[in-house]
Amino acid sequence: MAGEILVPTKGGKASDDAVTLACTLARSRKSKIRIIHVIEVERTLPLDAELEPELRRGEEVLSRAERIGRENNCPVETELLQAREVGPAIVDEASERGVDLIIMGIDYKRRFGEFELGKTVPYVLKHAPCQVWLCREAAG
Amino acid sequence: MNIIIMGCGRVGAQLAEMLDAEGHHVTVVDTDPYSFRRLPHSFSGSAELGNGMDQDFLRHAGIEQADVFVAATQGDNRNIMAAQIAKHIFKIPKVICRIYDPIREEVYRTLGLQTISPTTVGARMMKEAIERQG
Amino acid sequence: MYIIVIGGGKVGYYLTKTLLAEGHEVLVIEKDARKCETIAEELGSIVLRGDGCEVRTLAEAGCNRADMLIAVTGHDEDNLVACQVGKHKFQVPRTVARVNNPKNANIFEILGVETTISSTDLILAHIEHELPTHPLIHLLTLKGIGLEIVELKIPADSAVVGRRIRDIPLPSDSVLALIISKSKGAQVPGGDTVLAVGDEVIAVTKPENEPALRVAFTHT
Numbered sequence A: 001m002a003g004e005i006l007v008p009t010k011g012g013k014a015s016d017d018a019v020t021l022a023c024t025l026a027r028s029r030k031s032k033i034r035i036i037h038v039i040e041v042e043r044t045l046p047l048d049a050e051l052e053p054e055l056r057r058g059e060e061v062l063s064r065a066e067r068i069g070r071e072n073n074c075p076v077e078t079e080l081l082q083a084r085e086v087g088p089a090i091v092d093e094a095s096e097r098g099v100d101l102i103i104m105g106i107d108y109k110r111r112f113g114e115f116e117l118g119k120t121v122p123y124v125l126k127h128a129p130c131q132v133w134l135c136r137e138a139a140g
Numbered sequence B: 001m002n003i004i005i006m007g008c009g010r011v012g013a014q015l016a017e018m019l020d021a022e023g024h025h026v027t028v029v030d031t032d033p034y035s036f037r038r039l040p041h042s043f044s045g046s047a048e049l050g051n052g053m054d055q056d057f058l059r060h061a062g063i064e065q066a067d068v069f070v071a072a073t074q075g076d077n078r079n080i081m082a083a084q085i086a087k088h089i090f091k092i093p094k095v096i097c098r099i100y101d102p103i104r105e106e107v108y109r110t111l112g113l114q115t116i117s118p119t120t121v122g123a124r125m126m127k128e129a130i131e132r133q134g
Numbered sequence C: 001m002y003i004i005v006i007g008g009g010k011v012g013y014y015l016t017k018t019l020l021a022e023g024h025e026v027l028v029i030e031k032d033a034r035k036c037e038t039i040a041e042e043l044g045s046i047v048l049r050g051d052g053c054e055v056r057t058l059a060e061a062g063c064n065r066a067d068m069l070i071a072v073t074g075h076d077e078d079n080l081v082a083c084q085v086g087k088h089k090f091q092v093p094r095t096v097a098r099v100n101n102p103k104n105a106n107i108f109e110i111l112g113v114e115t116t117i118s119s120t121d122l123i124l125a126h127i128e129h130e131l132p133t134h135p136l137i138h139l140l141t142l143k144g145i146g147l148e149i150v151e152l153k154i155p156a157d158s159a160v161v162g163r164r165i166r167d168i169p170l171p172s173d174s175v176l177a178l179i180i181s182k183s184k185g186a187q188v189p190g191g192d193t194v195l196a197v198g199d200e201v202i203a204v205t206k207p208e209n210e211p212a213l214r215v216a217f218t219h220t
Helices: A013-029 A052-071 A086-097 A120-127 B010-021 B033-038 B055-060 B076-089 B102-110 B118-133 C010-021 C033-043 C055-060 C076-090 C102-110 C119-133 C207-218
Strands: A004-008 A032-040 A076-083 A101-106 A109-111 A114-116 A131-136 B002-006 B025-030 B046-049 B068-071 B094-098 B114-116 C002-006 C025-030 C047-049 C068-071 C094-098 C114-116 C136-142 C147-153 C175-181 C185-187 C200-205
Touching: A004 A013, A004 A086, A013 A032, A013 A052, A013 A101, A013 A131, A032 A052, A032 A086, A052 A076, A076 A086, A086 A120, A101 A120, A120 A131, B002 B010, B002 B076, B010 B025, B010 B033, B025 B033, B033 B046, B055 B076, B055 C102, B068 B076, B076 B094, B076 B102, B076 C076, B076 C102, B102 B114, B102 B118, B102 C055, B102 C076, C002 C010, C002 C076, C010 C025, C010 C033, C025 C033, C033 C047, C055 C076, C068 C076, C076 C094, C076 C102, C102 C114, C147 C207, C200 C207
Parallel strands: A004 A032, A004 A101, A032 A076, A101 A131, B002 B025, B002 B068, B025 B046, B068 B094, B094 B114, C002 C025, C002 C068, C025 C047, C068 C094, C094 C114
Antiparallel strands: A109 A114, C136 C147, C147 C200, C175 C185, C175 C200
């Protein structure tokens, strides 16, 4: 099965694992991998504002993902996006490119003693047109 | 003095009672007839049912003869709009506007409205009370 | 242009859609969570949930770089304040407000806010305003002769209940044309006709006598 796997990444252990998982899957499915990092731009700035530190960090996150791809013998395409909100940006990208699968790594985060999923993951789960796999890091 | 008070809540009614007792001619306006229950039996002014942002109604309530207009409803924006109508359309010499939101109050103070923020005043008084106890 | 629209009701939604189609950057500020969700689902990440009259919300919306602010909520006072805050706190070059009550147009003008008045809004506002609480409904204006036809419903606590029409003082230039009662149906009123609770009176009057007519039939 050909097609494309979309891996939105924000850097960190969970994102690394998601990329590794995508590589394993892509090899068996003969899929392509597209890795994106979305920079959220505040409304006080235009959408195409050049946010130096965020851009630099985004580039680092993406080159790290590329390296993981190389280590797994799996070529990956990467793209840096700017958007007002991460969730809709991921869903838009998935819809426009007609990807088959989104794989996202998520941290195990607690806030005020409660497990918290944030707002991006629930948004993607609710709105993505394709399959979505979550890859949660170990607790603790 | 001829005084119109918009909003017959606790503050509006008490202010009306005080001014009435001092011999001023007070007209209280409110959109809710039930609010007028707050006026004491001794109140000798008038109570008019209607919207204080409506210019025709304000005329009917006697705004053209008023010396003072007080906007004291629960809604900041309603107070702001009515106060500006009183000041700019009817040229009432003294207009006082209650604005709960301190930031909005600052905006309209710089625009020349005479404003009172119960939030700021209340917080300051409580702080002073704490310091006095100290 | 970057345009901020305050109010995500019907007017705000269609306005936003049009502005987006024209290629502008648009942000809608809306208080109601459900309306926000609907707009976001249909038009994308162009909604901010919050009170568009609040300085903090407008700051988050990037009002500092807005070329225009358009306030289209159903409340004139909210539209006025949103425009004034945008203008004076954030120096937005152009502010436009939807004026629901045309009587308010003058105060907006004095305060330097551009206005748009929609006749549909006007009629709707009128209906909403008249129906639930006021016993007088405006039915028709007879153009040219300065008369109008109105309908009055006799409230339970009205002083005219049980009285003959000849004993009710009517304002000048006012004629009762028809009485519709539950028991007797439609009848042409005579001096001896007695009014009952819930009767509907169709009357012809001059617009300036409308309030007096309402008082005549509803005072307690």
